[in-house]
Amino acid sequence: MSKHDISKVVLAYSGGLDTSVILRWLQDNYSAEVxxxxxxxxxxxxxxxxxxxxxxxxxxxIYVEDLREEFVRDxxxxxxxxxxLYEGAYLLGTAIxxxxxxxxxxxxxxDVGAEAVSHGATGKGNDQVRFELAYYAKQPNIKVIAPWxxxxxxxxxxxxxxxxxxxxxxxxxxxxxxxxxxxxxLLHISAEGKVLEDPWIAPEEYVFSRSVSPEQAPNKPTEIxxxxxxxxxxxxxxxxxxPANLLTELNQLGGANGVGxxxxxxxxxxxxxxxxxxxxxxxxxxxxxxxxxxxxxxxxGAMHTKDELMPRYAExxxxxxxxxxxxxxxxxxxxxxxxSVNGIVRVKLYKGNTVVTGRKSPNSLYNADLVxxxxxxxxxxxxxxxxxxxxxxxxxxxxxxxxxx
Numbered sequence: 001m002s003k004h005d006i007s008k009v010v011l012a013y014s015g016g017l018d019t020s021v022i023l024r025w026l027q028d029n030y031s032a033e034v035x036x037x038x039x040x041x042x043x044x045x046x047x048x049x050x051x052x053x054x055x056x057x058x059x060x061x062i063y064v065e066d067l068r069e070e071f072v073r074d075x076x077x078x079x080x081x082x083x084x085l086y087e088g089a090y091l092l093g094t095a096i097x098x099x100x101x102x103x104x105x106x107x108x109x110x111d112v113g114a115e116a117v118s119h120g121a122t123g124k125g126n127d128q129v130r131f132e133l134a135y136y137a138k139q140p141n142i143k144v145i146a147p148w149x150x151x152x153x154x155x156x157x158x159x160x161x162x163x164x165x166x167x168x169x170x171x172x173x174x175x176x177x178x179x180x181x182x183x184x185x186l187l188h189i190s191a192e193g194k195v196l197e198d199p200w201i202a203p204e205e206y207v208f209s210r211s212v213s214p215e216q217a218p219n220k221p222t223e224i225x226x227x228x229x230x231x232x233x234x235x236x237x238x239x240x241x242x243p244a245n246l247l248t249e250l251n252q253l254g255g256a257n258g259v260g261x262x263x264x265x266x267x268x269x270x271x272x273x274x275x276x277x278x279x280x281x282x283x284x285x286x287x288x289x290x291x292x293x294x295x296x297x298x299x300x301g302a303m304h305t306k307d308e309l310m311p312r313y314a315e316x317x318x319x320x321x322x323x324x325x326x327x328x329x330x331x332x333x334x335x336x337x338x339x340s341v342n343g344i345v346r347v348k349l350y351k352g353n354t355v356v357t358g359r360k361s362p363n364s365l366y367n368a369d370l371v372x373x374x375x376x377x378x379x380x381x382x383x384x385x386x387x388x389x390x391x392x393x394x395x396x397x398x399x400x401x402x403x404x405x
Contacts, residue, residue, distance in 0.1 A: 003030050006143060008114035010035045010105050012131070015050035017170060019120045021159050022147045023057050024166045026118060030145070035061040037108050039101050041071045042186025042244065057168070063108055067100060068186055072243035075100055075322075076187050077232045080286055082334050083294075083306065084314040089264050090276075091283045092317050093188025098127060099322035102134030106142065116143035123149045126269050130320030137323035180207065186247055188260075188280040199265050199275045210251065210279040214258035214352030221350035222257055223357065226250075226289045228345070231338030233286060247282045254281025257349035269319040285354050289345040292356040296364045297340045306334060 009026055013019045013036035026034050036054045040047050047064060054062045075096050084092055105117050117135055121127035123146070132144050153159050163170050180194045191207050205213060227235035233246055241249065254260050260281035268274055294303060309330055316327045343361025347354055 006030055006032045006115045006145075008033045008035060008109075008112060009116045009118050009145060010037055010109045010112065010114045011118045012101055012105055012120065013038050013050065013054060014120070015047070015053045017156075017159060017163060017168075020053065020057065020168050021153065021163055021166075022118065022120050023054070023059070024168060025147055025151060025153075025162070026145065027058070029151075030116075032116070033061075034059060035063070035108065035112055035114060037063040037101075037105055038065070039104060040064070040066045040068060041097050041100065042068045042248070043184040044189070045184070053169070061112060065104065067104065068244040069242060071097065071100055072186060072247050076247065076283075077243060078331060078335070079317060080283070080290060081231045081338055082310050082313045082330070083287060083291055084310060084317060085287075086314040086318045087264070087266055089262055090266060090278065090314075090318070091188065091262075091280045091287065092314060093185065093278065093280055093283065094183050094190055095126070095130060095318045095320070096187065096322075097185045098130035098320065099134045102131050103138055103323075106135060106138040109139070109142065116145050118145040118147065121146070121148065124270070124272070126318070126320070129269055130322075133320040134323055186244060186251070187283050188278055190276050190278050192274060192276045196275055196277055203263065203277045207277055208261065208279060211255040211261055211281050212258050214261075217256070217258035217351045221348045222253060223346060223348045224253060225344050225346045226285075227343070228290070228293045229342055231290075231335070231341040233289070247286075250282030250285050252281075253349060254285050254354070255279070258352040259349055259354055260284035261352065285347060285349070288354040288356060289347055290341075292345045292347075292359045293341055293343055293361065296359055296366045297343065297361050298337055299365065302337045306337070309333065 009030065009032050011019065011023055011026065011034050013023065015038065023034055023036065026032060036050075036059050038047055038050045051062050051064055079092065079096050086092055086095075102117075108114070109117055119128070119131045121131055128146055128149075132146070135142050135144055147153075153162055160170060162168075180191045180196050183190045189210050191203070195201075196203060196207070225237050226233050227238070232243075233250075234240060236246060236249055260279055260283065262278040262280070263275075264278065265273055265275045294306075298306070313327065313330045313334070316322070316324060316330070321327050340363040342363050343359065345356060346358035348357050349355075
């Protein structure tokens, strides 16, 4: 498909400098009508001015949508049923937001008859992959325009010069080099680049915006109870909350107690390493509480199988394969045991720590009579352990005998 075949483009539009420049660049270079789409997924900023910015740049069709509930209900919570950690640490806050944005972009493109979609992800990051894999999964023949891979605006200085030449307003704090880039949604906020590029230098406190430092957190712990139903959290301290409201409250509770900070050097899908500073207070609490809930409600085999599947699941989400058959297959396996994950977990939040202090469930597999050191009521013969140990030791004994011969 050539430029001349494109009459409409749906742009994922944040209202910031980059996507505002992209908007005008698309108009100039493709002579196409640009339709903007802005998703509120809990980034914490007032997205109201986005509409007026788009109107000022000549946009007639403007979509601004609140997707917070859908984001948490249909993306964050299903992902958390896998207890996901990319490279043992990252809770996938940026990665899980991209499929929803891309899906909605494609739906809008279909509704308005657009031949193309566009995004503002750079050519060095993971997001270009995540957006475009999701686009193609939803509409195989869609034309994708990635300006950062096409234009010659290779620096912020050039972006600002282009903006000024085209009467695009530039926020005062965007003039010159930004100290670092930020991505935010209801699950997390991340910072990377510029002053954070040296992994030996600790981030300054001004980098963090969703949590107090553990040293400055209250000296008195905060204790809360989280209720789970079918694997998902549904209430805090007995108060039923919607998915988005529940995660919002966990963020506030965790952030106030210094919970959820992470300094990570990770392997990007495209091949390079990058250093990111993440804040995921609510997600950190949720992961700890979920594992505690599963510890008494899931069979050992199911728990261990889930743990084996988790790294693969997390990698698929990180790399942008949310809409892939293999992610859906793993999701079905993970969800097959969620019906028994019901009950209440009590956690204590204290100076950056999330400590489980209690758990109970109507589906609990924990049997005090089995594990007690006192005389139990369950029929368990201690002598049975002798044969169990001998059978499991057989291969070890045989191996040692061969070594000694």
